Amino acid sequence: MDTVTKDEFEKQYCKNSGMSKEEYDQHSITLPCQCEADDCQGWASVTNKPLFIKIHNELYGSR
Numbered sequence: 001m002d003t004v005t006k007d008e009f010e011k012q013y014c015k016n017s018g019m020s021k022e023e024y025d026q027h028s029i030t031l032p033c034q035c036e037a038d039d040c041q042g043w044a045s046v047t048n049k050p051l052f053i054k055i056h057n058e059l060y061g062s063r
């Protein structure tokens, strides 16, 4: 598993989805991720809404 910085993760994510960083920031935030996925880089892009953030932190947040 390769870990990257939050910045690198966001850059990569935007590139893969053809979004600018501004667009990304309007809809999403990047949170630490501790899921078991093989390709997980230690970060996850989460919809910027309280419910989504809460669910992510409960399932994959650091504990």
Ligand SMILES: [Zn+2]
Pocket (backbone or CB within 6 Å): 033, 034, 035, 036, 037, 040, 041, 042, 043, 044, 060
């Ligand atoms: Zn993950």
